[in-house]
Amino acid sequence: MSENVLxxxxxxxxxxxxxxxxxxxxxxxxxxxxxxGCGRGRPNLEKALELGIVDRYTRDPLEAVxxxxxxxxxxxxxxxxxxxEQCLPAIKPGAIITDGGSVKADVINSIEPLLPDSVxxxxxxxxxxxxxxxxxxxxxxxxxxxxxxxxxxxxxxxxALALVEQMWTIAGSTxxxxxxxxxxxxxxxxxxxPHMVAYSLVNAVGSYDHYEENILEYSxxxxxxxxxxxxxxxxxxxxxxxTNRDALLEMMEQFEVFFAELKAxxxxxxxxxxxxxxxxxxxxxxxxx
Amino acid sequence: MSENVLxxxxxxxxxxxxxxxxxxxxxxxxxxxxxxGCGRGRPNLEKALELGIVDRYTRDPLEAVxxxxxxxxxxxxxxxxxxxEQCLPAIKPGAIITDGGSVKADVINSIEPLLPDSVxxxxxxxxxxxxxxxxxxxxxxxxxxxxxxxxxxxxxxxxALALVEQMWTIAGSTxxxxxxxxxxxxxxxxxxxPHMVAYSLVNAVGSYDHYEENILEYSxxxxxxxxxxxxxxxxxxxxxxxTNRDALLEMMEQFEVFFAELKAxxxxxxxxxxxxxxxxxxxxxxxxx
Numbered sequence: 001m002s003e004n005v006l007x008x009x010x011x012x013x014x015x016x017x018x019x020x021x022x023x024x025x026x027x028x029x030x031x032x033x034x035x036x037g038c039g040r041g042r043p044n045l046e047k048a049l050e051l052g053i054v055d056r057y058t059r060d061p062l063e064a065v066x067x068x069x070x071x072x073x074x075x076x077x078x079x080x081x082x083x084x085e086q087c088l089p090a091i092k093p094g095a096i097i098t099d100g101g102s103v104k105a106d107v108i109n110s111i112e113p114l115l116p117d118s119v120x121x122x123x124x125x126x127x128x129x130x131x132x133x134x135x136x137x138x139x140x141x142x143x144x145x146x147x148x149x150x151x152x153x154x155x156x157x158x159x160a161l162a163l164v165e166q167m168w169t170i171a172g173s174t175x176x177x178x179x180x181x182x183x184x185x186x187x188x189x190x191x192x193x194p195h196m197v198a199y200s201l202v203n204a205v206g207s208y209d210h211y212e213e214n215i216l217e218y219s220x221x222x223x224x225x226x227x228x229x230x231x232x233x234x235x236x237x238x239x240x241x242x243t244n245r246d247a248l249l250e251m252m253e254q255f256e257v258f259f260a261e262l263k264a265x266x267x268x269x270x271x272x273x274x275x276x277x278x279x280x281x282x283x284x285x286x287x288x289x
Numbered sequence: 290m291s292e293n294v295l296x297x298x299x300x301x302x303x304x305x306x307x308x309x310x311x312x313x314x315x316x317x318x319x320x321x322x323x324x325x326g327c328g329r330g331r332p333n334l335e336k337a338l339e340l341g342i343v344d345r346y347t348r349d350p351l352e353a354v355x356x357x358x359x360x361x362x363x364x365x366x367x368x369x370x371x372x373x374e375q376c377l378p379a380i381k382p383g384a385i386i387t388d389g390g391s392v393k394a395d396v397i398n399s400i401e402p403l404l405p406d407s408v409x410x411x412x413x414x415x416x417x418x419x420x421x422x423x424x425x426x427x428x429x430x431x432x433x434x435x436x437x438x439x440x441x442x443x444x445x446x447x448x449a450l451a452l453v454e455q456m457w458t459i460a461g462s463t464x465x466x467x468x469x470x471x472x473x474x475x476x477x478x479x480x481x482x483p484h485m486v487a488y489s490l491v492n493a494v495g496s497y498d499h500y501e502e503n504i505l506e507y508s509x510x511x512x513x514x515x516x517x518x519x520x521x522x523x524x525x526x527x528x529x530x531x532t533n534r535d536a537l538l539e540m541m542e543q544f545e546v547f548f549a550e551l552k553a554x555x556x557x558x559x560x561x562x563x564x565x566x567x568x569x570x571x572x573x574x575x576x577x578x
Binding site: 127128129146147182185186189190191193194196197198199200201202203204205206207208210211215216217218219220222223224225226227228229230231232233234235237238241242245248249251252253254255256257258259262263265266267269271274275277278279280281282284285286287288289 | 416417418435436471474475478479480482483485486487488489490491492493494495496497499500504505506507508509511512513514515516517518519520521522523524526527530531534537538540541542543544545546547548551552554555556558560563564566567568569570571573574575576577578
């Protein structure tokens with residue numbers, strides 16, 4: 001093992017798409033020494049070993065983090081603090097913990113109080129993903145060209161922050177730093193709200209019982225594409241809805257205001273306002289193409 | 290020209306994706322004799338001639354329908370009655386008019402009163418399309434494997450209905466017949482409502498001004514895919530929102546009920562209800578994959 005590697009020993013807690021892809025990206029770049037995978041399902045861990053994502057694995061969190069320089073938490077967002085609690089006794093002084101959780105304030109508030117001064121937590125969220133999951137879904141270029149948001153707090157060690165920033169840069173991401181509440185609002189707007197809208201839309205249309213047949217049967221390609229995200233994992237989205245509640249409620253209210261305005265313009269048949277509403281949306285949308 | 294062709298002379302009023310693709314499908318099947326294209330823009334009509342979509346073209350509606358056996362209206366939904374008014378004096382007795390408008394009650398109520406008993410109107414709506422438009426976007430397999438909804442009324446001639454049904458079957462579609470109000474509700478649910486939701490979502494997120502930068506800049510692939518339909522033509526959607534108002538408002542209210550329920554469950558943090566809501570949506574969505 002080269003002495004110049006950024007992370008001599010990396011522990012991946014949860015070897016799925018997110019954790020596995022980071023390991024592969026760092027391995028490909030020669031930025032990591034040994035990678036230890038930790039998880040609950042042995043078949044998935046065995047697969048990760050086979051695919052060269054990890055060099056060895058264990059189902060024991062304490063063993064996984066022993067002598068690790070960096071610990072990446074990539075389990076579901078509500079389990080992150082529990083994982084930290086489980087492995088804390090074996091974490092060496094000076095080690096860095098970072099995570100990939102899609103909600104930040106809740107995660108930070110549950111993890112920071114657990115940690116001694118000698119263990120550094122750098123909260124993060126790589127904005128990347130596919131609809132697949134598990135070690136088999138991992139690939140080294142997942143983070144390339146994507147943004148990774150880091151949300152340091154007053155307590156965040158600056159050297160640890162710099163190392164995590166370097167790690168994500170090596171994985172191909174553009175690192176953006178911002179306060180946790182800003183992260184949570186932005187994600188509520190661009191990811192959590194659209195999921196709530198899609199879930200509501202499918203339920204509303206699927207529950208319309210004016211006719212004998214389910215009108216979803218008539219859905220064409222457009223509806224299917226639009227509602228693809230309503231196929232996402234219910235457990236994951238329950239957890240996000242619970243942990244990012246305030247920001248999500250704020251964005252849902254923002255949406256309701258605009259939807260109500262549109263509904264009112266349709267009711268009064270105000271063609272000019274309708275055109276303006278649709279045009280403004282098209283312009284905003286086309287600007288992010 | 291074979292004497293056995295289904296439609297010896299076909300007039301296409303509006304030679305874009307919808308009109309052009311029907312002409313190509315019928316030509317490919319040998320089901321049509323001469324195809325005359327009519328529209329306002331000469332470059333598009335010239336293109337249609339070049340591509341073999343039409344055999345000749347004219348910008349004069351009266352000339353276009355002269356001696357036509359079937360007239361297909363494929364101009365924007367709010368213009369359909371005007372097109373009928375313009376060409377009516379030249380339509381021969383026994384000719385059939387059919388359309389591709391995505392709203393039916395409004396179109397039927399504006400066209401049927403114009404017609405003498407000798408001209409047969411068969412209201413229709415092929416559920417197909419892409420984001421492209423114009424003659425260049427047309428292709429013969431657009432309607433293959435898709436549904437085409439016909440909405441006959443008390444006044445609809447049964448022989449004309451049978452011929453239009455046969456025409457769409459030849460183009461590759463499965464023909465479904467239903468009352469116009471049912472069509473309008475189904476389309477409001479599976480197409481018009483999703484567009485209103487997408488337009489509102491983009492406006493709501495793009496108008497959030499808590500931060501200096503536009504948070505749409507952070508949107509990743511998921512948001513872009515989800516909001517693609519918010520790039521649709523504002524004029525077309527203004528027309529649909531105006532002409533299918535009642536069904537659309539009904540569906541928007543149905544959506545609001547479910548969205549409000551979800552919001553309440555998030556506010557109270559009812560994990561069980563949230564899970565059920567997401568799961569039910571996922572199951573409904575996965576059933577139409």
